[in-house]
Amino acid sequence: MHFVRIILTQLDGNRRFLVYNSLMKSITTWDYSLDSETRRLLHTAHLIAIGFYRVNQFLVLPYSYKAHDASIVTFPDLPYLTIHNFWKEVQHITVGQFPLHIKESLLQSTKTLVENAHIQKPQSDTIQKIWQRAEPAILDGIYSLVPNKKGTIQKIIIHPTSFGSTCSFNIITHNINYIELYLQEGLGVATITEALISSLTREDVFEKLGGLWQESELLADWLVTQSSLAQIVKHYDNTNTFSPTIKGIRNKEQPQLTLDSEQFYKKLGIPTGTPPFSLTSDTPTLYAHPIQNLTDTETRILNLFIQKALVLSKRSSYACKHVCYFYCYHMLFRHPQFLIYCSNFNR
Incomplete structure (x- = not known):
């Protein structure tokens, strides 16, 4: 004999039964x-x-x-x-x-x-x-x-x-x-x-x-x-x-x-x-590790965010500084090299 458990629920506006073998x-x-x-x-x-x-x-x-x-x-x-x-x-x-x-x-x-x-x-x-x-x-x-x-x-x-x-x-x-x-x-x-x-x-x-x-x-x-x-x-x-x-x-x-x-x-x-990000001879780094395989445009934009964040750090502008770091991370998240790595940032 098969014992079943029946749950009545509302899905997409239509009533239906979900029947599961217990x-x-x-x-x-x-x-x-x-x-x-x-x-x-x-x-x-x-x-x-x-x-x-x-x-x-x-x-x-x-x-x-x-x-x-x-x-x-x-x-x-x-x-x-x-x-x-x-x-x-x-x-x-x-x-x-x-x-x-x-x-x-x-x-x-x-x-x-x-x-x-x-x-x-x-x-x-x-x-x-x-x-x-x-x-x-x-x-x-x-x-x-x-x-x-x-x-x-x-x-x-x-x-x-x-x-x-x-x-x-x-x-x-x-x-x-x-x-x-x-x-x-x-x-x-x-x-x-x-x-x-x-x-x-x-x-x-x-x-x-x-x-x-x-x-x-x-x-x-x-x-x-x-x-x-x-x-x-x-x-x-x-x-x-x-x-x-x-x-x-x-x-x-x-x-x-x-x-x-x-x-x-x-x-x-x-x-x-x-700071998580820094610059070494105009090369962007994340915790002292060079960030590689970026295009020239990506490198320039990332460097601008890092420079801005470093300036704000000296001014103790907590919120603005972390907005800059936020965009630094998310620039990397869009880069194919980092997609697999960032997919595992699972809280």
Whole structure:
């Protein structure tokens, strides 16, 4: 006998039944370990160190700060400077896909810090049970929006975590058919769904549409909250913890939290005044690495933005300076050499 679960929902203005076999095998596995949490920390540290969070207006705060806000990245306050050149080392981590490829000495040293900190294991029993019920409906809803992707996701690996951004994930490509993601404690089906959509569509947004990171995020935010998929998400997620990424980083003026974040950067040992971009003999550099394969026009424009940002840095014009850095990053994001790299800036 086949047991079925019938969900009545509203899709594109027409009532229809979504029928799922309750015995359908889940493609999701959940994994938490000291190793996964250490890798999560190093991934977050990498994005802090290269300036991605700062340029895109995320606030980095101690992980004791509990708020399900897409604009806030929480991070453990550990003695990172006891690891030789920690902040320089994490800049060089390759963030192509999960699991990250990390130098073994850095991984083990950081793992010792995490272990000694006795970071509490995130609670995920509830969301695991909810996601087990929701998974077939969510995947069906996603594939109904992008039918050419149907069946693309062969495996989902979810690592519950106590810190970082709300969710980070790898990108589905022509030769990658799994999604591995980190889910912050307390978040639900909507956040997982947003990650799946972002992963599934980001390569197309970048390579076929010439889009940027923020445009990819905005697409996913809209699909989760405004499309036919939103009704399915609401059926399983009534926690009100989902925070659309772009709305979160653009709409909030939080002067005290901004100040707290700047102080936290200093405490972590990251000089807040260190510019990510600079010029060496008229050659643009990103963290002292020459930026190559640009056209003459691209080089001139990039140099102008860098020069303007450096001038504004001396004047302590925080907002204008970061607008310049924002455009520097996004110039690179449009360059073919950087498309794959920037596609993995996954918060």
